[in-house]
Amino acid sequence: MRHFTAGLQSVDPEIFAALEAETSRQRDGIELIASENLVSRATLEAIGSPMVNKTVEGYPGGRYYGGAEHADRIESLAIERAMQLFGARYANVQPHSGSQANLAVFLAFLTPGDSVLSMDLSAGGHLSHGAGPNISGRWFDVVSYGVDGDGFLDYDAMAATARATSPKLIIAGGSAYPRAIDFERFRSVADAVGATLLVDMAHWAGLVAVGLHPDPVPVADVVTATTYKNLRGVRGGFILSHRDDLARKLNSAVFPGVQGSVILNSVAAKAVAFKEAMSPEFEHYANGVLDNARALAATLVERGTTVLTGGTDTPLLVIDLRPLALTGAAASDALESAGLTANKNGVPDDPQPPKITSGLRLGSSAGTARGLGVAEFTQIGHWIADVVESMKSGSIESVAARVRGEVDGLVSRFPIYSV
Numbered sequence: 001m002r003h004f005t006a007g008l009q010s011v012d013p014e015i016f017a018a019l020e021a022e023t024s025r026q027r028d029g030i031e032l033i034a035s036e037n038l039v040s041r042a043t044l045e046a047i048g049s050p051m052v053n054k055t056v057e058g059y060p061g062g063r064y065y066g067g068a069e070h071a072d073r074i075e076s077l078a079i080e081r082a083m084q085l086f087g088a089r090y091a092n093v094q095p096h097s098g099s100q101a102n103l104a105v106f107l108a109f110l111t112p113g114d115s116v117l118s119m120d121l122s123a124g125g126h127l128s129h130g131a132g133p134n135i136s137g138r139w140f141d142v143v144s145y146g147v148d149g150d151g152f153l154d155y156d157a158m159a160a161t162a163r164a165t166s167p168k169l170i171i172a173g174g175s176a177y178p179r180a181i182d183f184e185r186f187r188s189v190a191d192a193v194g195a196t197l198l199v200d201m202a203h204w205a206g207l208v209a210v211g212l213h214p215d216p217v218p219v220a221d222v223v224t225a226t227t228y229k230n231l232r233g234v235r236g237g238f239i240l241s242h243r244d245d246l247a248r249k250l251n252s253a254v255f256p257g258v259q260g261s262v263i264l265n266s267v268a269a270k271a272v273a274f275k276e277a278m279s280p281e282f283e284h285y286a287n288g289v290l291d292n293a294r295a296l297a298a299t300l301v302e303r304g305t306t307v308l309t310g311g312t313d314t315p316l317l318v319i320d321l322r323p324l325a326l327t328g329a330a331a332s333d334a335l336e337s338a339g340l341t342a343n344k345n346g347v348p349d350d351p352q353p354p355k356i357t358s359g360l361r362l363g364s365s366a367g368t369a370r371g372l373g374v375a376e377f378t379q380i381g382h383w384i385a386d387v388v389e390s391m392k393s394g395s396i397e398s399v400a401a402r403v404r405g406e407v408d409g410l411v412s413r414f415p416i417y418s419v
């Protein structure tokens with residue numbers, strides 16, 4: 001029957017062509033978006049498997065649908081591996097994303113109107129931690145903490161705000177804060193005001209997995225994360241805790257609280273990512289991610305670029321373009337024309353709106369996955385500085401063309417998926 005045999009190219013040539021073009025784009029450029037990575041062939045096989053057809057609700061051993069034997073095996077393996085990888089006593093691998101994982105935590109511990117203390121979006125926080133347009137900001141009473149003049153998290157101000165507002169939930173972590181966070185300090189503040197402590201480790205979960213970053217799991221009540229950033233896995237979220245007494249509350253918050261059926265092919269691919277992250281090869285990779293991010297930051301600083309906090313303890317770093325009077329939007333467009341993909345990002349007290357911004361966020365996870373090392377990331381730092389400086393000198397077209405040619409030479413030595 002043609003339904004089961006005809007390939008994408010013949011059924012839908014437009015989508016086929018766009019997918020081929022995207023694979024080429026990933027192959028031919030250098031990916032510096034901190035929330036992206038390049039998954040393994042094994043992960044692609046898991047996410048593209050006929051498990052996509054299966055519907056289940058509930059949890060392994062307690063489903064609302066039949067035929068769940070293999071789904072149960074897969075989800076149980078994913079849960080066991082997540083707990084083993086992070087030394088947790090509870091894991092939920094069903095959240096469709098990090099934002100869904102965070103929403104489930106809100107549902108588990110709060111009712112609308114309760115107060116939440118989290119990092120301000122402009123200081124590096126995340127939309128789902130209480131930003132105004134997000135459900136977390138619309139339904140809860142959110143107060144924020146930020147960073148000091150050097151860009152480091154202001155713990156004293158955070159503690160003072162907690163004492164003044166007695167939040168029910170305190171969140172540590174974000175999506176553009178480059179430094180390691182003092183989880184013990186957050187714990188003592190949460191205990192002093194009787195708050196639940198949530199750590200969102202989406203941007204450095206891979207480093208935590210191999211001991212290259214402070215571990216929030218033994219300290220926080222709940223930890224959320226995604227599998228697709230430096231964990232190098234499929235797009236999706238998960239929840240961990242060292243407290244097995246929270247299992248019922250968190251499970252029912254995910255299903256039926258904020259989600260229905262499970263995306264089982266994604267759960268299978270998450271299980272693959274957790275397995276891969278327990279390998280010596282992944283430890284080598286994670287060390288490379290950190291070394292490369294630090295080399296990139298050091299090169300940019302050496303070239304006179306303003307890097308928030310002067311460096312990084314994570315796979316990401318943020319450039320402040322205000323001293324150059326450039327915007328993040330213009331700089332990311334210029335870099336893209338040179339074969340380097342990054343995202344514009346707000347910086348603390350940013351005068352520009354979110355679609356323009358005064359910053360650029362860079363990450364080393366995807367480049368490291370294709371084999372780039374410190375020498376290559378040092379070169380990338382020089383290319384970024386060259387492009388940004390050329391925006392000031394009016395030589396952007398020739399500089400971007402020269403860098404594009406050099407990027408072509410580099411990526412041809414580090415191939416990704418064969419087309």
Ligand code: DSN
Pocket residue numbers: 034035126175
């Ligand atoms: N959390 C967003 C980011 O950091 O880019 C999406 O994953």
